[in-house]
Amino acid sequence: MVKTNNPFTKQDRRFMGLAIGLARRGLGNTWPNPAVGCVLVRPDLGTADNGGRIVGRGWTQPGGRPHAETQALGRAGDLAKGATAYVTLEPCCHTGKTGPCTQALIGAGVARVVVAMEDPDPRVAGQGLTELKEAGVGVDLGLDEDQAREVNAGFIIRVTEGRPLVSLKAASSLDGRIAAAGGDSKWVTSGAARARGHLMRAQSDAILVGIGTVLADDPELTCRLPGMEDRSPARVVLDSRLRTPSDGKLVATANDIPLWIVTVPDASKEAAQALEAKGAQVVRVTAGEGGRPEPAAVLAALADAGITRLLIEGGGSVAAGFLKSGLIDRLAWFHAPVVVGADGIPAVAPLSVATMNDALRFDRLSMEQIGDDILEVLAIRARPA
Numbered sequence: 597m598v599k600t601n602n603p604f605t606k607q608d609r610r611f612m613g614l615a616i617g618l619a620r621r622g623l624g625n626t627w628p629n630p631a632v633g634c635v636l637v638r639p640d641l642g643t644a645d646n647g648g649r650i651v652g653r654g655w656t657q658p659g660g661r662p663h664a665e666t667q668a669l670g671r672a673g674d675l676a677k678g679a680t681a682y683v684t685l686e687p688c689c690h691t692g693k694t695g696p697c698t699q700a701l702i703g704a705g706v707a708r709v710v711v712a713m714e715d716p717d718p719r720v721a722g723q724g725l726t727e728l729k730e731a732g733v734g735v736d737l738g739l740d741e742d743q744a745r746e747v748n749a750g751f752i753i754r755v756t757e758g759r760p761l762v763s764l765k766a767a768s769s770l771d772g773r774i775a776a777a778g779g780d781s782k783w784v785t786s787g788a789a790r791a792r793g794h795l796m797r798a799q800s801d802a803i804l805v806g807i808g809t810v811l812a813d814d815p816e817l818t819c820r821l822p823g824m825e826d827r828s829p830a831r832v833v834l835d836s837r838l839r840t841p842s843d844g845k846l847v848a849t850a851n852d853i854p855l856w857i858v859t860v861p862d863a864s865k866e867a868a869q870a871l872e873a874k875g876a877q878v879v880r881v882t883a884g885e886g887g888r889p890e891p892a893a894v895l896a897a898l899a900d901a902g903i904t905r906l907l908i909e910g911g912g913s914v915a916a917g918f919l920k921s922g923l924i925d926r927l928a929w930f931h932a933p934v935v936v937g938a939d940g941i942p943a944v945a946p947l948s949v950a951t952m953n954d955a956l957r958f959d960r961l962s963m964e965q966i967g968d969d970i971l972e973v974l975a976i977r978a979r980p981a
Contacts, residue, residue: 604739607647608710611635611682612739616712618655618664619684619747623799624829628902629660630715630751634668635682636706638675651675663688665697669704677705684744686715686737689724698727708734712744716755750801750904753925759895760906763926764915765796766943767969770931773940774912779812781941785932788967793909794819796928798827800907802856802898806914807835816845817909818853829907830854832898834914836888838867842874850875858889858897884917891921916945919956927958927974930966 604612618633625631636652652675654667662670665687669676687697687709701709709728714737715721729735745752750761767785768774775781783790797803798819809815810833818828833840835857840846846855855876859868860883868878881897884890898906908918918924949955958974965971 604710604736605647608682608736608739611637611647611650611680612684612710612712614650614653615664615682615684616740616743616747618653619744622656622658623747624797624801624827624905625658626656626660627750627801627904628754629656629663630685630748630904632656632664632683632685632748634664634684636668636672636676636679637682638679640678648680651679663697666700669700672704678707679704680708680710681706682710682739684712684740685748686711686713686720686722686724687728688715688717688720689727690719696724696727698724698731701728702731702733706733708736710736710739712739713737713741713748716752718755749925750906754899754904759892759899759923760801760903761925762895762906762908762918762923763796763800763928764908764918764924765793765928765930766910766915767793767930767932768943769934769936769940771935771937771940772943773936774910774943775941776936777939777941779941781813784934785930785969786967789930789932789969789971791821792966792971793930794821794824796907797829798824799905800829801903801905802830802832802854803907803909804832804834804894804914805908805910807833807837807839808913809910810835810840810844810846812911814841814844814846816849818849828853830856830903832856832858832894832906834858834889834894836860836863836883838863838871838878840871840876842870847871847874847876856898856901858894860887860889888913888917891918891923895923912942912945915943916947919944920947922976924976926961927972927976929972929974931970931972933968 615633615635619631622631633655637648639648642649652668652672654664689696689698753761803817817831858879881893882890957977962973
């Protein structure tokens with residue numbers, strides 16, 4: 597599908613911006629489907645200056661359906677006839693658990709569809725846009741594509757690479773320590789920074805930690821922001837010897853929030869059965885360095901389960917394993933104005949970096965102050981070929 601050569605109007609950009617904002621509402625809540633936003637506008641209503649009247653809006657609902665387009669059409673009713681639809685991802689044209697959105701748009705009499713980006717899913721991949729055009733609907737592609745790609749980076753990577761988008765979160769002192777020498781880590785960062793971390797959980801499909809973190813902290817790994825408790829991600833534990841306590845907080849909530857314990861092929865069958873009897877799901881993958889679950893195999897298994905956005909929270913060995921494997925896409929690093937010293941526990945275990953040329957490098961995407969702390973969000977920089 598060739599992108600439109602016509603420049604978009606300021607009204608087009610405003611309405612697509614609204615659609616992208618709606619799409620973000622679904623982050624962490626729509627897997628295995630993408631988070632999509634849709635705004636329906638009647639250009640013939642309202643004033644010329646504001647570009648028309650919004651008659652419907654929608655975003656992908658929990659679990660991936662209903663889709664954004666059908667949500668918006670349902671709100672618009674008969675006013676959808678003659679409208680322009682601003683959609684952050686190409687409307688689907690295949691029948692799954694719901695009918696194709698292309699046919700819903702055509703059937704409602706939508707006159708024009710403005711799409712931010714083509715859907716990389718082979719079942720769509722431009723065919724939805726072609727179907728709309730053949731039905732006489734005006735189609736324009738490419739408005740705010742970069743923003744749409746960022747919102748659906750996890751879905752895109754899952755479809756094209758067979759793994760989720762991987763973000764590593766760390767909260768450390770200025771000298772890169774996550775705990776004092778004795779293991780005390782409460783609290784390195786401020787309450788405001790911890791609240792932002794919980795928002796990151798809410799916007800992720802799954803959260804991953806190693807067994808060391810589970811044994812040391814007995815965490816719940818839930819979202820505890822007021823009003824967002826139902827946005828807790830699936831919990832994933834890397835546990836090669838199945839030492840996850842059956843009386844711990846994770847297992848106690850396994851029937852309410854998914855708990856996946858990823859282990860290796862030769863882990864105890866009896867221990868696995870005991871955990872599964874309490875609601876956990878044990879997933880066996882190929883063993884890698886040190887007999888631990890191999891990072892690429894872990895991500896492939898999560899993608900097969902529908903996960904598109906994975907947040908890794910710890911600990912240092914897990915962080916090092918995924919960094920060495922080249923499987924970290926984003927780094928969210930909270931820096932607290934604290935110095936712990938070299939005897940503290942590092943945020944990242946040894947990476948076997950012999951020279952500075954071997955060091956992993958990142959491009960800074962953003963930096964902001966949160967309470968007394970600084971949050972940097974970075975993207976991994978590709979190594980020279």
